[in-house]
Amino acid sequence: MHNPSGWPTDHRMHAPVPPVLRTLARDCLDDLDTLVERYVDEVARLDNYEDVVDRTDLRDTGRTCYEMLLRLIGGLPVPDDLLLTPVRLGRRRAHQGVPLDRLLQAIRMDFRVLWNAFLERTPAPAMPELTEGAVRVWEAVEYHTVHAHAAYLDEVAVLARERAREKATLIGRLLSSDGRDPQLLAQTATLLQVDIACDFAVVVAPPESQARLREVMASHTTDRGTHLQQHHGMFVLITALPPGADGPPTTAWLEGVPCAVGPVAHGLAQVPDMVRVTEAIAAVLEPATSGPVTLADSWMPVAVARLGPTAAVLADSVLAGLEPLPAHERERLLEAVTTYCDTGSATAAARELYCHRNTVLNRLTRFAELTGYHPTRPAEAATVLFALHCARPARRPGRVAGSTPA
Secondary structure, X not given: OOOOOOOOOOHHHHOOOOHHHHHHHHHHHHOHHHHHHHHHHHHHOOOOHHHHOOHHHHHHHHHHHHHHHHHHHHOOOOOHHHHOHHHHHHHHHXXXXXXXXXXXXXXXXXXXXXXXXXXXXXXXXXXXXXHHOHHHHXXXXXXXXXXXHHHHHHHHHHHHHHHHHHHHHHHHHHHOOOOOOHHHHHHHHHHHOOOOOOEEEEEEEOHHHHHHHHHHHHHHOOOOOEEEEEEOOEEEEEEEOOOOOOOOOHHHHOOOOOEEEOOOEEOHHHHHHHHHHHHHHXXXXXXXXXXXXXXHHHHHHHHHHHHOXXXXXXXXXXXXXXXXXOHXXXXXXXXXXXXXXXXXXXXXXXXXXXXXXXXXXXXXXXXXXXXXXXOOOHHHHHHHHHHHHHHOOOOOOOOOOOEOOO
């Protein structure tokens, strides 16, 4: 038995307990059940409180709370275990989902219930002495309030960390799956608070983009249907799209965030596949990338990465005819080809290269003679551009959206 931690230590609490308070505390302890029933009736009037905490719970917790308060007020011995009552109450109500403001409101009702009980039991001549002890009653209730409040907040933080770990574990299982486990899909949908069939946007960002990604998330998404976690060394963001959305709005609000934006996942079952596609896009992001990059922007480097050793073979088969040329001449031909393919016009290419239109056409013809592929024919131009990606992964004929030319 000892004075509780946090119990006021100023001169008022060191002063002797007014005899009237000690007598009242003992009387109320003898009639504890009546006091508790009054309290339960008071709390039951709070909107929706009984929907979360039933009367049996209120009675059980109320009994220990009032015993502790009366012992503190009356200067009576307080068992160590009883001093933990506010902590237990705060943790319990956090687990039950009682809003903090409601909890504090319910606890502060203790003062009114106690004070009314004291007034009823105090004869008129002792009323001045009771009034002088009002501060002690209030301090006891405040001790209870402060410790329950702190315990509630601590427990909410613990629960939040546990939920975050549970969420990360479950979604990590989903991302590593084939999307065909109905139980896993149902659990994930429940956790994200979304319909299992809704559409999702998928974003994958390198670690250095994490801070910026979190900033835009805070401005453009809600907790519901949104989750960000590390996966395979990257940060994966999935966010539910509003019903009827034509496409992900992410490319607009991710402006300035170097990242990959995948195709829309139509339903939670498609999320794992779309994450893998988006991770493939993220794997080929250039260092100069300054914004979101889609599959349409980056399909060539993605395809090159998937080809493996076949990429070098393709590059050799298409571009071998250029090898005998001096390096500067080969670069001029490739520059003409890539600029023409970027602009789709010999005139526009000439303007960008600061040369005559006929010079561009001559270089395109020369390239066709050496390689057998005509850049002016769309199908053959696509083969040439792809071969260039295969030959020089660092070189990008044309600009990937969101990147800046070196």
